[in-house]
Amino acid sequence: MKHLFAIFSLALLLSMGPQMALAQFTPEQIAQRDAQEEFLLTADILRSEPLGEGVTKPFKLYLGKGGVEGEACWKNPSGTKFGFLEGWQYEIAAFRLDKLLGLNMIPPAVEREFQGKKGALIYWAENKYSLLKVVEQGIRIPDDAVERTEKAKWLTRAWDSLIANEDRTQQNVLYTEDWRMILIDHSRAFRSSKEFTGRLMFGRRGIKVSQRGEPWLFRRLPRTFVEKIKTLTFEHIKAAVGTALKDREIKAILARKDILLEEIALMVREQGEDAVLY
Known part of the structure; x- marks a missing residue:
């Protein structure tokens, strides 16, 4: 077969x-x-x-x-x-x-x-490790994959912030044998209540923080991703997702889009574009 x-x-x-x-x-x-x-x-x-x-x-x-x-x-x-x-x-x-x-x-x-x-x-996502396995077993990420996995981590935080995914865990972040990251389990995303439209899941004022109360940031992001975010409209999202999302859930994405872009713009002003976008 x-x-x-x-x-x-x-x-x-x-x-x-x-x-x-x-x-x-x-x-x-x-x-x-x-x-x-x-x-x-x-x-x-x-x-x-x-x-x-x-x-x-x-x-x-x-x-x-x-x-x-x-x-x-x-x-x-x-x-x-x-x-x-x-x-x-x-x-x-x-x-x-x-x-x-x-x-x-x-x-x-x-x-x-x-x-x-x-x-x-x-x-079915072919993978070798979950992030949980990497952490629990102390699996070392190869030197030539560290930068790539860090960038993927920050991109994941921006993505989860856009869709208000409150269930990103070490179990649903997967790595392939060559250390590409695949994301699964989004059944607890696309929140539309006020709690999830006034703040992002991650970032400087993020809902989720470390055990020490420190924010989990998205330090560097692809320019192409940021430019794609800028183009999002209600009509574009509706055409893409169809009936999978209600109108209020699409509007919530757009509210978070504005907050996300504001934070990225602030990062660029403080650090310079090349330090934030690649």
Whole structure:
């Protein structure tokens, strides 16, 4: 049986442009994302198994179509669980907004029924470590990957600030063998209450701080990411996410966009553009 990654030609990579400056997925993986979405929507479910990790009780599904096989995670959390508002549709919104911004850090996700219930089906992210494993086992990040992983960390904080993701943990930050970062689990994102529209999740006045009360900053960011943020409008986001987000949730993104850009502008004034943007 062939794996899904094996069926695409190198010619698809020629359309990749400046968006690659942000990417954690490889050019091959980015070129395959539309096909992966179609595969998630139409492939047969060959078998399934419950996943022991996570409070949302997800399943790992094994998919097949036309001799091609792949794996995915299905989850359908909704309502309030353990004091957090959950929504499986936010997984889909996160992926679609990732595509709109050219972030390329979020695995493909679609809506699909399983066992008679609607939920999010998310392409299985190939990885070697979680951040939790790196920390707990004292795994050393190679010298030639330190700068890249630091930049990915700061970009993740800016991303989580934009979407008000209050559940970024060491378990849902993944590293590939060559130390690219992949982000999963966004069912507790896209908050729209006043608490999450007046402040960012991270940054100088961030909701989340270290154990010592110090802010977690996004020290350096890609210019292309910042320019993409500037172009976001209600219409652009609505067209990208469809029914995955309510209008108030889109408006909340735009409120946070303004706060995020204000903080970045302040950083540039204080430190100089080249010290903040790359």
